[in-house]
Amino acid sequence: MDHYNNDCFILVILSHGINGYLCGSDRMMDVNALIQFYNGKNCQTLIGKPKLFFIQACRGDKFDEGVECTDGLEKSFKLPHMNDMLIYYSVVPGFYSWRNNMKGSWFVQAINKVMANYEKSEIIQILKMSNYYVAREFKSKSRNPFMSGKKQLFG
Numbered sequence: 001m002d003h004y005n006n007d008c009f010i011l012v013i014l015s016h017g018i019n020g021y022l023c024g025s026d027r028m029m030d031v032n033a034l035i036q037f038y039n040g041k042n043c044q045t046l047i048g049k050p051k052l053f054f055i056q057a058c059r060g061d062k063f064d065e066g067v068e069c070t071d072g073l074e075k076s077f078k079l080p081h082m083n084d085m086l087i088y089y090s091v092v093p094g095f096y097s098w099r100n101n102m103k104g105s106w107f108v109q110a111i112n113k114v115m116a117n118y119e120k121s122e123i124i125q126i127l128k129m130s131n132y133y134v135a136r137e138f139k140s141k142s143r144n145p146f147m148s149g150k151k152q153l154f155g
Contacts, residue, residue: 001043001045002045003043003045003046003049004045004124006045006046006049007049007050008049008050008051008052009038009046009049009050009051010051010053010054011038011051011052011053011054012054012056013053013054013055013056013057014056014057014105014108015056015057016057016058017031017055017057017058017059018058018060018061019059019060019093019094019114020032020059020093022034022055022057022079023057031055033097034152034155035053035085035087038051038085044076046084048082048084049084050084050085050086051084051085051086052085052086052123053085053086053088054088054107054111055087055088055089055090056090056094056097056107056108057089057090057097057103058096058097059089059091059093059094059095059097060093060094060095060096060098061094061095062094062095062096063095063096063140063146063147063150064069064150064151064152065149065150065151066139066149066150068148081101086123088127090105090106090107090108091107091152095152096150097152098138098140098150098152101110106134106138106152107130107134107152107154110130110131110133110137110138111126111127111130112118113130113133114126114129114130114133134152135151135152138151138152139151
């Protein structure tokens with residue numbers, strides 16, 4: 001595909017997943033194999049252009065219990081990079097990605113809210129604010145006590 005006239009490439013995926021794979025309608029897809037389609041070797045018209053990947057999917061079955069902390073402490077997180085790529089998952093490896101049955105995923109809700117309020121900010125700042133918003137504002141609620149009171153951190 002020719003992206004010569006484009007300034008960047010953005011791919012947003014909302015799916016189920018586990019351990020580096022996304023669930024498709026007919027098979028599982030390796031996330032890294034998907035991303036390779038857009039690297040400099042396979043898509044030369046995107047060389048030197050930002051490529052942003054937002055992936056809303058579970059990456060395992062672990063739950064984050066959260067930790068008690070005081071205001072003013074910043075949590076750090078890693079952003080994986082490869083050839084001008086930013087790959088932003090809804091959750092760190094091995095963990096469950098939460099959603100609200102009525103409003104959808106916490107990840108997408110947070111990014112939408114922050115982008116609506118800070119549309120002129122740099123993307124890294126928007127993602128940091130989105131991560132902080134989910135960490136502060138969301139906690140799972142379930143009839144199953146094992147699944148209630150859990151937290152989520154983007155990866």
